[in-house]
Amino acid sequence: MPNSRIKLLSLLIAASALLVGQSSANLPVKEHVLSNGMKVLFVQRNDQPTIAAGWIARVGSANERPGITGLAHLFEHMMFKGSKTIGTKDIKRDLQLNDLQDQLRNEIRREDSMLRAKQLRGEIADMTDPKNRSERHQKLMVEFEKLVKEQQDLLVKDEFSKVYTQAGGTGLNAFTNSDVTCYVQTVPSNKLELWAWMESDRLYNPVFREFYKERDVVFEERRLRTESTPTGKFGELFESIVWEAHPYHWPVVGWGSDLASITREQALEFFNTYYAPNNLTAVLVGDVNESEVVPMLEKYFGRIPRNPKGVPEVVTLEPKQIAEKRMVAEAETTPSVEIAWKSVALGHKDMYALDLLASVLNGRSGRLYKNIVLEKKLATNLRAGGESRKYGGVFTVQGTVSGEHKPEEVEQAIYQEIEKIKSAGISEQELQKVKNQIQADSFRRLDNNYFLMVQLAVADAITGYKEFIEAPSKYEKVTVADIQRVANDYFSKENRNVAIYNRKASAKPVDPELAAFPDQIRSMIASQMNRLSKITDLAQLKTIVGQMEAQAAQVPAEMKGAIDYLRKKIETQIQELSKKENK
């Protein structure tokens, strides 16, 4: 099930940023290229009767353009909709219905164009609100639903998943990020041929049915992860601020308006361009047998024709950043700060030193926690990360603000830590510590066939899997001088992007006493409080209290509680002010 896709994505970015493996002697990866150019990697481990199986396409949101953002991910959903054999009782009618739906959609798109024009002229607020549809538009929608219904009656509903589920396949899933799309699961080891049958079938004979319903599902995914969470929408905005020219500028899930407009025809074109075998790698880890695997995969996947043209290259390079960029957000969250310096692509020679630098900053014994959380007590939590992707990367530090401190104070404290490294470097002991951790983690990661499979697939799609194998020795070679050099090379003011999150005023935890008042009185109190809070003159405040007491008898009964409440607040304010003055 394409679930938890984007969550997994961030995990993968972290995992692939630290491309840690064992030496090749300990990680026997076998490589084979099928006759049509599809690459196969496998690692034989026979202690459990399961195989972690997956394949990856070298395509992600970076291969999109404005207007079709979100297509790589939406497309990933479509890959679960079956084939000419899987998923329908009547393929002939099924395909006709797809065609008829497309025609009707063309008509609906004309209506959408008119709505878009109205929205641009300010005549309607939201072109996707069904209340804005014309009569013709609504009629088309009803007709479209009829076609959908007819097609659904012919479906063998979600047969693709059903075949695997019944066979004991688990964790059937897929994920898309900016650079890759990966389809994964674990199968009992006697079902490898079933995997080969099913996966090659969906690549060889795909049918993208139920397209428009799935587009709605993806929109709900966007609401779930981005729009209805406290910081999701701001995170999306910040990414688009960081990346100016490169396609990393748009979110993997796509802009809302694009997502609502993508067509089935565009999805088909996308498939034909990017899902040819010469753009794919399959990875198997677990109870496999070399002599069995290669002929089996050649037999099933080998039938898919290669795309001799290859895929269009992403040529846009992010320009060198020339000025600091800042975002200040008012959000329903604890105040925090995020700093993102532009760094390097995955596999860049400086990536290894930057990753180790992040580790030196991290951890409970790391510099950020020791100095900013424990000593200065400005933050409760801090984290640095080298996030390198195929075409570029950022080095980030995030901090959650403690108590009444300001995000800007944490920001300055972070810069101070960075400056110390720029001028004085780090100690040998610090470097050795993070190298020890990298070595131990490289063992831990191999404990799990599924994660090893995913890491191999992602690494192969981005840099070639050998980079993954060689990474530990590259980390081992990093010196304290390298770390000081990269700190100086990348952490400049003009190269950074800063996101400040303040707690949204209305989202401040409500005083329960205040919440007890009726709406109207509450808003009256709020505006008075606002006015009062600006008064810093003790005498003036005392006068106000005096006036309130004098007029107490004339206050209407329903306002009495409010006046008492305000008086209490002013008295607290008076106390605090006099404390300050006494100091």
Place this chain on the structure above:
Amino acid sequence: MLNHFVLSLISASLVAQTTSSVPPKKTGIPNRPEKLSFRSIDFKVPNVREARTQLANGSSCYLVPDPTGQPIININITLKGGGYLDPRGKEGLAQIMGGLLRTGGTTSLTPAQLDERLEFMAAQSNANLGDASGQISMSVLSKDIKDGMALLLEMLTQPRFDQDRFELSKKNIIQAMQRRNDDSTSIERQQLGFLLRSEDYYGNRNATKTSIDSITLEDVKAAHAQLIHPSNMIVSVSGRFDKSEMLNLLNNTIGKLTPTSTAKISSEVPEGAYIGKPGIFIVDKDVNQGRVTINLPGVAALSEDYPSVLVMNTILGGGGFTSRLVKKIRSDEGLAYSAGSTFTGSVYVNREGDFRALFQTKTRTVAYGTKLALAEIQKMRTALVSVDELNVAKGSIIDGFPAQFANKSTIASAFSSGEFSKRPDAWLETLRDRVNKVTREDILRVAQKYLQLEKASILVVGNAKEMEEGDVKDHPGKLSEVGASFGFNWAVTNLPLRDPMTMKPIK
């Protein structure tokens, strides 16, 4: 482009016709996956009796060696204790104490020294106490096992409870508290607690600003002195080690721990009666997607009905894409990204958890989606499931079994959690056979017994006004009228948010 598209459609239908009327070409690839045949695999559930042992001091212990695995050893000690033992007014005490076992230093090491030691040896170590149980763990390179074990023992038995780290821990809890109403997911979790269990149920005794402020270091030390008893611990070890050497090491460290005069065998986790009332309960939160849960009392894992309920729920909403709720709400209607149902487990296998169906959808389709979900649940009670559905559900449980034991650390944790939850050894070992015997009639019977829809408590979190209005254009119907459409006389109640610092309802 359009021409190309139409062309590809035509050729696609031609191909389809050829494949359906002409036998497949000589690729040796059968035209349907059912035609493949598979060798059988012999999978035995990992043997718990082989792993089980007892330390010299009486603590239970499970050893799961992995002779060919990576040179890593993972030690985990399950702690019987947690928030349910917090004295009244001191809610949050166990949470603070548990965390400090890792962060608060030991008598011989300051917190900073301990952090440095652990991180330099690349150990991963955690400690926490939740509502009903806790754990302290240590993962080290095999070569460092002696040091790792000594540090673990010291953290567990001689914590320093450093003042600064204690204050920091309180500050972090208060900060997390301030976020309680930020996210609709967290609002849903809190409100479900109060909807289904009484206010004094341990799971609902949330920490408040007042309770955290009142906790002193003396409270923390007393709670710790009470917890450290061999009978409150279940030890499990997995990774690359020799079994007898490991047993020896354990007996010379953790196994030497004897109860002090202040130590107490923890009482059982208290039971909490299900108190959910029928009706629709709405929490207003201004987000553009509503979160819906449909709740009922569940089933105990030890119940004879459990295997039938497991299969039934797999068909209804537990089986991912092949389950009915996902098919209907996600796939057919495009209303939600995630949808499904679950029978939650309880702390002990002889206690009932809850039934919960859930999904999230844009505010205007909350009412319509809820109706569809209720209809699917209702259908489970009125008609037999198909033979096909039964087979897919059974296959997924039985053949998917090995994947649950994919590595040694999962096996070790299955063993210790089995003991904690009082699960008999045979339970796991016989589950596949018991599932295999479930019939369609069994499923109908348990659906009628457990899915008593008229009693459902439905919690909805989202923009109340828009959810109530519904999808006027495409699927008219107000949220408050959903019950009536099933003939249920459900009250509609607006639940206030709770003040994040006091957890008292905001009027």
